[in-house]
Amino acid sequence: MIQSHAEYRTITTHGYPLPTSPHEPGPAPQLQWIEINQLVVDPSYQRDIGKKGRLNVNRIVEGFEWSKFAPVVVAPLEGGLFAIVDGQHRTTAALLRGIEKVLCQIVYVDRAKQAEAYAAVNGNVTKTTPQQLFHAKLAARDKAALAVAEICAAGGVEIIRGNFSSQNPKPGRTQAIGAITRCFDRYGRDTVITALQCITQTGDGNPGQVRATIIEALCDVLHSMPIWRDAGEALLRALDDFDFADMWESIISGRNFVLSPAVQDLIAERIRHHLSLKLSDENKEAA
Template sequence: MSEAVSSDLGKKPELMWVSMERIRVDHNYQREIRPQRVAQILREFNWAHFQPVMLAEQEDGTFSVFDGQHRVAAARAHPEVSEIPAAVVRVAGSKEEADAFLGVNINRTAVTTVEKFWAGIEAGNEAMLRVQAVLARAGCEVIQAAGVKPASNKTNAVTAVERSIRTYGEAATVEACKALAAAWSGDTGALGAIYIQALARLFRNNKGAISHERMVQKLRASDRKTLAAQAETLRKIGGGDASVNLSKALCEVYNKQLQQNHITIGVKA
C-alpha cells in the first residue's frame, strides 16, 4: 500500500540572491536569537556550507525571514557578505507568513511552545487565541519569544494553560492565574505549569465554596518551594502525579484552621 502524499504543493519558491539590506525579521513570532549559534556560523562561514534561507516577499519590496534567522544574523555581521541565497515565497499577509513559519518549524525540537504560540496568534489559530484571551482576563500574558523580561503575570506554560482550559474550563483557569499572579507578585515563576493546573482543578471542583481571597492569602503565606516539597511528600506516601499531589497540598494549606466550607480536590474531569 502506498503512503499518503500531499496533493497541495503550493507555489514553487523562487531561488535568488537577496541583499541583506532588504531582509528583516518579524519578532512577533520568530524565536529568540542565540548569540552562540550566530558566532558559530560566523566562525565557520563558507558558501559551500551555507544553506539558503526561506524568505517571504513583502509588498514594499523587503523580505521577512520565516526560516534561517540565525544564518541571516551571521551573514549581516560578516564584513564581506552583502547578499545571501534564499528560497523566496510570496504570501498574502502576515497570517500566511506565520503559517509558513509553523509549517517549516512545527516539528523541530528547537522551536519552543512560546514561539509556536506567537506564530499561532499571528496565523489566527483558534486554540492559541483562546489561551491569549483567557490569560488576558486574568491580567496575564504569554512572554514574548524575545526581548521581554519575565514577570509574575507572564508565563511560558502555553501547553498547561491550553490543557487547563480544556479540562477545567475558562473560568477556573482565569481564577487560577489571577490568584497565582496576585499571591506571588515578586516571583517570575508564579505562573508555572503545574501550579496553574493544580489550582484550576480546585477552582473548578469547588465552585461556590472556594474563596479567591483566602486562596491568595494562603498562597502568599507560603511559596512555590514549600508547596512543591509538601506535594512530593504526599506523592511518596500515596503515589499519583505531581499535579494531583499539588492540588492535595493546596487543599491542606487552604483548609487549615477553617471550620467549614472545606475544599477538596474532586475529580479531574
C-alpha cells in the same frame, strides 16, 4: 494589500562566527511545477508513511493552502521522473486534494547526495516550541489562541517565547501554554483564570511559580470545590500567606520527574488542606 515594514527585522549575521573552511554548495537548484505522477519515492532512504505520518497528511489536507505549502525538494532521474528528497507528506496531501502539479525545487545531486540531503533536511530542522507556535497562531488571529490569550491576560500571565530565567524570574511569566490550554479545555475559562490569579495576585506575585503542575493542581482543586473558586477576594486572601515556592521545593526535592501525576496530587493536597483551614476560619469570623 501592501504591509508596512516598520515592525519587521532584517536578516543579520551579527553574533555568528565566520566560516573557517572553503565550501562548494553544488549546482544551484531550479524551481519548476511538476506533475505529481512524475514524482517517485526512493525506499533506500525514504521512510514509508506510517500512522503518525498519515495523521500529518490528513492535517495538511484539511488545512491545505498554497501559503503553507513549501516547494517539494526533488532530484532528476532517468525517464523524466524525479525522486522526492523532501515533501512526501505534503505531495500526498496535494494529490488527495485533487491537485495534479506541485511546485518543486530541483537539486542536481546523485543518490548518495539525495540521502544526505534527506537526512540533513529532516535532522537539522529547528524545532518550533509550543510557545512560539502559540504566538504564531495568535498573530494569525486563531480563535483558540485568542481565547487562551484572553485567559492569560485576565489571570495576569505572560507566555514567554524564549528560555525561562530561573535566576531572576518575574511574576506571571511562564512557558506553560500546554497546561493552560489543557485546563481551559477541561475546566473552562473561569476556573483557569481564577487558578492563575491564585498565583499571580497573592503574596509577592509568586515569581517563577506559574508552573504547569501547579496550574493543573489548582484547577483540579477549584473544579472540585466551586464554592472556593467563586469566593473571589476571600480566596485570594486565603492564599496570601501560602508559599508556592517553598511548597514546590519541598515536594520536588529528590524527585526525577516533577511533571508526574504524583507531584500534581501532592500539590493539590497541600492547596486543598490550606484552603480548607483558611476559608473555614474566614467563614467563622464572618458568622
